Amino acid sequence: MESRVTAEEDHSRLTPEMLKSRTGEFDxxxxxxxxxxxxxVQExxxxxxxxNLERLDLSNNHIAHLAPLSSLKMMAALNVSCNRVSSLEPLASCDNLQTLNVAGNALCGVEALHCLKGLRKLESIRLRDPVYNLTNPLCANGSYRHAVLDTVPSVRVIDGERVSGSGSDLYRLCRDIDNSLKRFAAGNAVAVPGSAKPWVEAGYWELKPFQSAIIEEAHKQFSDIVQECEELSRRADDAIAQAERALSIRSDPNTYVF
Structure with a gap:
């Protein structure tokens, strides 16, 4: 009973021993x-x-403060859904952050997202998850998505759905060329053989939303599983290599292992 209580207490605060044990890393x-x-987890x-952490899943815990995350400059994906977070300020220095899931927390207003404005790589943010019935107080305002776009211009996906945007420079250039060809064709009353015509069908340049939040969530979970499998495979390769080295040493009659 005592050892069980101790383990639960260890989980409430992350320690080097716990993280090394769960990952198999020595550093x-x-x-x-x-x-x-x-x-x-609470702390x-x-x-x-x-x-060097790149992907971090802290979902379904009791975390209220994210201060220790401010030093994770390499982090690209963070999931802190279903916690007690009310401020994202520590994430302002996470320059490589691309995907952020904060559904099911205590973010009360769009001003809580102002600290993310400088994160130029942030493309996807989830504040509400209907699949798991997770939300934030700021989502009570029906126009919160527009406010998010005004606050964090780099965002392209909100709550698993693609939002309208101008796209990349190449995208805009191709669209403008296509529109110019259409205007040229419309200005010629007589069709000229070999004259320029639009190269794509009408509506090609319109950005379409993802099919559903459910598909987006399934894709995210599949990506997480693939990442875990790759990590387990790497650790298995290391263990096999160590075992092979140990066996080769013991098979040498001139080598003594104590």
């Missing part, structure tokens, strides 16, 4: 992917020492 800076979903502790 916190070697950890690239962490899945700490539903462990009862992030030493997670800021995982300087």
């Amino acid at each position: 916190l800076e070697s950890i690239l992917f962490l899945k700490l979903r539903g462990l009862g 992030l502790g030493c997670i800021g020492e995982c300087l």
Whole structure:
């Protein structure tokens, strides 16, 4: 009973021993992917020492403060859904952040997102998840998505749905060329053989939303599983290599292993 209580207490605050045990790494800076979903975590502790961390899943915990995450400059994907977060300020320094899931927290107004404005790589943000019935107080305003776009211009996907946008420079250039060809063709009353014509069908340049939030969530979960499989495969290869080295040493009659 005592050991069980101790384990639960350890989970409430992240420690180097816990993170190394879960990943099999000997150094916190070697950890690239962490899945700490539903462990009862309350304090992030030493997670800021995982300087090369790229993907982090802290969903379904009891986390209220994200301060230790401010040092994770390499982090590209963060899931802190279903927690108690009311401020995202520490994420302002996470320059490589591309995907952020904060559904099911305590973000009360769009002003809570102002700190993300400088994150030029941030393309996807989830504030509401109807699949798991997760939301934030700021989502009570029906126009919150427009406010999000005004606050964080780099965002292209909100709550799993593609939002309208101008796209990349190449995208805009191709669209403008197509529109110019259409105007040229409309200005000629007599058809000229070999005259320029639009190269794509009407409506090709319109951005279409993702089919559903359910598909987006399934894709996200599949990506997480693939990432975990790759990590397990790497660890298995390391274990096999160590075993082979140990066996080769023992098979040498001139080598003594104590």
